[in-house]
Amino acid sequence: MQLDQSQIIRQDLRAFSSAVQNLVIGVKSASISWNDQNYQMLFRSIQGISIQSKSVLDDGEQAARASEKFFEISQEQY
16 A cells, blocks of 8 residues: 555656656747846746755655655564
């Protein structure tokens, strides 16, 4: 049961990572038509989100490993 939880966490992490990457790619592709100060502000904000998302991904991976460890311990026979 818990092993499934770690798989769900990792699936959610992949979806989150993909969404952030798509956001960054979308903003970068818009740079062709946006050569103003507003674009620069938007791009810096998106870069900040991208950097902060790494923390979310690291914490999520740690949660998945903890879930797996919990599952292993719960299966031990005494």
